[in-house]
Amino acid sequence: MIEPVLRITNLSVGLPRGADRAQAVSDVSIAVGANEIVCLVGESGSGKSMIAHTILGLLPPGVTVTGGAVTLRGRDIATASEAEMRSVRGRDAAMIFQEPLSALNPLKRIGEQIAEAVRAHAPATPRAAIRAQVDALIAAVGLPDPERIRASFPFALSGGQRQRVMIAIAMANNPALLVADEPTTALDVTTQAQILALIRRLQSERQMGVLLITHDFGVVAEMADRVVVMRDGRVVEQGSAEAVLTAPRDPYTRALIAAVPHARGRASPKMRATPPLLEIEALSKTFTTRQGWFRPARRVVAADAISLTLSAGETVAVVGESGSGKSTLGQMILRLAEPDSGRIRFEGRDLLALRGEALRVARRRIQIVFQDPFAALNPRQRVGEAIARGPMAYGVPKAEAVAEAHALLDRVGLKAGAAERFPHEFSGGQRQRICIARALALKPRILVADEAVSALDVSVQARVLDLLAELRAEYNLAMLFITHDLRIAARIADRVAVMQQGRIVETGPAAALFAAPEHPYTRGLMAAMPGRRLFGGLDAPAPEALTA
Structure with missing residues (x-):
């Protein structure tokens, strides 16, 4: 043997x-x-x-x-x-870590970091040979323009490019x-x-x-x-x-x-014929960054004439790749980023025209749950206080806010005594439940979930999705669920909007869209799902055919 x-x-x-x-x-x-x-x-x-x-x-x-x-x-x-x-x-033996930005040295260029891996086991290798090997490794992992990549710092690359760099470093000595x-x-x-x-x-x-x-x-x-x-x-x-x-x-x-969600889409309940709670019309946003004194400014179109509606009790999933504009859309709804043009109407009022106290009151009715609950919580603040602080800022008496915080922690499935503990004493799934409780404390009409379950284990993910579905029915919440995972969208959404490069390229009821996607980009996303034949989705071309 x-x-x-x-x-x-x-x-x-x-x-x-x-x-x-x-x-x-x-x-x-x-x-x-x-x-x-x-x-x-x-x-x-x-x-x-x-x-x-x-x-x-x-x-x-x-x-x-x-x-x-x-x-x-x-x-x-x-x-x-x-x-x-x-x-x-x-x-x-070599290792690839989950978060390449943490594993790479932010102060060293990519070429230097790959060269270090080569020199570690072959210190006498001539400089020219090391440079040739670095370029060969960059090409081997499918990164374009080796000269530019070699001279770049980690922050200048996308997540996928940084992971390819980590793979190049791991392959440097042919483990x-x-x-x-x-x-x-x-x-x-x-x-x-x-x-x-x-x-x-x-x-x-x-x-x-x-x-x-x-x-x-x-x-x-x-x-x-x-x-x-x-x-x-x-x-x-x-x-x-x-x-x-x-x-x-x-x-x-x-x-x-x-617990693995299947990409088949659930049948949406019939919605009552009521005016939409949120109406987005032709919303656009372009970010401009300076590249240096003698280089032209870089323009990134994050939102290009986006139109979308959201009704009370409805969940709309916004799906797409990184950089498609999903999170920017969520930030504009919360007025954390100001659009260049377009309209957002919330409960019949022009949200973009609100200022001062009127905007503060409206923001209470739209809350967000972020991807990383540990970063979203104050590590020095007990979770009961973190949940009660929001209502207290709007004039709710402390005793009433604290009692409500305890009730919400119980509602999201955390045991008695959780209010007195700090964030680091909970698991990732429990911290996300705390963030959900904190958002609900302000009694919102709309909940924006920005990649709220993407970093969780599949079983924890399933429990959080079930919780969100229960809370939506219980509180008649409208949810805008931002995700890059089509299987999650299929599990929770009534309607799905697919974004590509700042535009919505396809939208429709979840069951219909997943059964017969019309746009090539949507079909490409479904084809790229790992395990797509076992866990549902199209019997589509293999993901190797997709372009970077």
């Missing part, structure tokens, strides 16, 4: 005293062969990333390997020293094992498809073993040869991708797969 590139045997990793459990990983055994993709799946806290960090010797202080072995290319590295691991990282930790979670659907296709191509060309960590079963369906499912630090099921996806044995695996 050929020895796998990576063999993890009965691995246990201990957590510091006072943690939620004694071990982050308990008695885990996994193998990854050459030219094989193994997907490691589970919710946040299941121990997936801890395994990745153990392989690369990147465990945080106080977290230690307490048992088992990690064998990489026949060498046990579970207890290797830092000096020994420096010779392993990049050469034998035998690639560990990819949620490499596409924050990317829109077409960019995600391109990154996954790139990983598969490089894996095949270089005969690498790949350990792909994800919580998205759509990615698993698209990529995996074998699947390992983890829960609370333990492996609950593993097997071939076909066996796990089509006939899962463990109830936890079945629950995770059942």
Whole structure:
């Protein structure tokens, strides 16, 4: 039998005293062969990333390997020293992180950072040879104009381009094992498809073993040869991708797969013939940025004559890639960005004409839930106070606002005592529930959800979507749901508006649009969904055909 590139045997990793459990990983055994993709799946806290960090010797202080072995290319590295691991990282095993902007040095040009990876294991390589290798790596990961990319800083690139740079750095020394930790979670659907296709191509060309960590079963369906499912630090099921996806044995695996939204669109309830709550007419917005003294200004059209309506009790999903103008539309509705032209009518009044106290009163009726709940909450403020502060600013007595905050926390499914805790004491899904409670505290008519569930595990995502649907019915809320994930839009929306480069290119009832999309761009988005054949959507051309 050929020895796998990576063999993890009965691995246990201990957590510091006072943690939620004694071990982050308990008695885990996994193998990854050459030219094989193994997907490691589970919710946040299941121990997936801890395994990745153990392989690369990147465990945080106080977290230690307490048992088992990690064998990489026949060498046990579970207890290797830092000096020994420096010779392993990049050469034998390399890693792609979830957030490339955090992993890249913001003060160094892209070319320098790729060159560092080359020099780390070949310090005597001549400068000209390193430059040629950097350009070859940039070309290999599909980035255009290597000279411009080499001279750019990370902030000047898109999310997908930064992730390609991270892949180029990982490939610099042709590692035998690639560990990819949620490499596409924050990317829109077409960019995600391109990154996954790139990983598969490089894996095949270089005969690498790949350990792909994800919580998205759509990615698993698209990529995996074998699947390992983890829960609370333990492996609950593993097997071939076909066996796990089509006939899962463990109830936890079945629950995770059942939580994946299908892109079929739900039938919309009949709406009463009432005037729209929100009317947007020919809304336009262009951003202009200076490029330097001797370079022309850069103009980006974020909204180009957008027209849309939203009725009480209705959910309209706005979908599209990053840069399509979705978030700018939400910001203009809240008057966080001022449009260049067009009209927004809210409850029959011209929202753009409001000033001072009139605008302040109107803003109370339109609230927003952001993508990152941790960034949206004050880390030094107890969550009960965070929820009560809004009503108090509008004159509600403190005792009444605090009582309402407790009631709302209970309504969104958080236990008694949650009001006295700080944001860092909650999980990501719980923090998003707190943000929803804070938005509801002001009794809005419209809730704008800007990528509110895109960073959550699939099961947590399902629970938050169910909660939003319940709250919509209970409070007769209108929701503008901004997302890049068509499966989420299909699950929650009555109507869908598809945006591309600042324009709405297609709109219609969710069930009809997903059953028979008319615009080529919509069909391209559906074709790019990972696992599209298993979890619904069009039997469309493969995502490799999509352009960057």
